[in-house]
Amino acid sequence: MVATVEDYGDPQNLGEEVKLMFELFDVDRSGKIDRSELKNVFQTLEGSWTEQRLEKLLDTFDQNGDGELNLTEFWSWVTHSLSKDFRPQLLDKAIEKDKAEGATQEARLAEWREKKAKQDAKENVIAQKLAEREAGKRMSREAFIKEKMDAGFTKEVAQELYQKADDDNDGDVDAQELGWLVGDNLATLDQVKGVYRKGIAGEDGAVTVADLGEGSHASLIETFMKWDEDGDGTVTPEELEKILRKVNPKFTAVSVEKMMKEIDANGDGFIDIHEFVDWLSGQNLKKKKMKKKAKEEQDSKLSLALHRKRSEEAKEMKLQAAFEEVLHLELERFCKSKKLKVLCGTLNAAGSQTCSKCGLHQTWICHGCGWVNGEDSCMNGCSSSSFGWSCIGDSKKCGFAKKKPDFWQRAGFAGDMDKLALDVDKMIEAAKEQPNS
Secondary structure (H helix, E strand, C coil): CCCCCHHCCCCHHHHHHHHHHHHHHHHCCCCCEEEEHHHHHHCCCCCCCCCCHHHHHHHHHCCCCCCCEEEEHHHHHHCCCHHHCCHHHHHHHHHHHHHHHHHHHHHEEEEEEEEHHHHHHHHHHHHHHHHHHHHHEEEHHHHHHHHHHCCCCCCCHHHHHHHHHHHCCCEEEEHHHHHHHHHHHHCCHHHHHHHHHHHHHHCCCCCCCCCCHHHHHHHHHHHHHCCCCCCCCCCCHHHHHHHHHHHHHCCCHHHHHHHHCCCCHCCCCCHHHHHHHHHHCCCCCCCCCCCHHHHHHCCCCCCCCHHHHHHHHHHCCHHHHHHHHHHHHHHHHHHCCCCCCCCEEEECCCCCCCCCCCCCCCCCECCCCCCCEEECCCCCCCCCCCCCCCCCCHHHHHHHHCCCCCHHHHHCCCCCCCHCCCCCHHHHHHHHHHHCC
């Protein structure tokens, strides 16, 4: 820091006095005093200063003739008898100015120190948070929401859980806040089920699949897919344990075993999509079977959401043609189960308005949703320009018209839910391994 008069008292010798007086004039700190700087100071002094006297000063002491006074030239003037009447005034003003500047500098320095202390404290907090994140004791908002969504919670539920968790609103969830959250909201398996239900149905009561909207069906399917990490169509105890750890790190192997036993209705050691849906909907297949019509209505809603999800995946993976070929292979199985005669059995590419073999477009299976149709347009609103379709043939001759439209709306899904529960690439691989496929 530059020393000021206040640091060492009044000037102790002539050199210090001259330097202070020079700085009084040299406002722009150029190391020289020009005419306007001389005039500005002289106008503040007591006494008569005219342009003539200013000219005489410069003529006398401006040795190099540049129209300005450097420190040496100024020194000559200050120590000359011509300035003796004004020297005390100049020195007083110089000391006063220096002290004022010193006080301003001290104030600025104090302000800088305060800002620096705040910045250092902020950086220390950030460093501490970073260390806690690396140690697994703290999560950012983004990481928290991602983890909960990876566990199958909807984005809305994950964001709501974050809002509940971030008690101090610092943008992070620390270990203590996480403990409070799970203690209040995710401590028991029933609470966990309730949170999943809320994300899918908007409430924590039983999920009635047939009454849910299309977006809720998609959320339900997305949740199952998150649980089924390897995409083989079932959830293993190991996969369930990973999910529960993301939901609540304090869940133990006992918790996993209890939940597995609750969901796995047939006791084969795996959770399939049917068991998953039954668990969320409150059904207990061990005690009571669903009525056939109710089961068809439930499965039709799920099938539509599941099929559309796989269709989107196939498009994104550029496997649409191979995916639709797999769906086409299910044609005979489906028609046999619904007592429909396959009069044509041709797979047609997206954009085809009529069958390339029989020239019809009467009874056909849409590969955008997996439904059998008896009209030109898909009953589920799929675009014919976006998805391929399999032709069955004449509506009357194949037997489609013998059943009422509401039957096909409820039971016209031509795919296999268990196969569609597989990832797209696994579906294609499985089809290749089948005999005569």
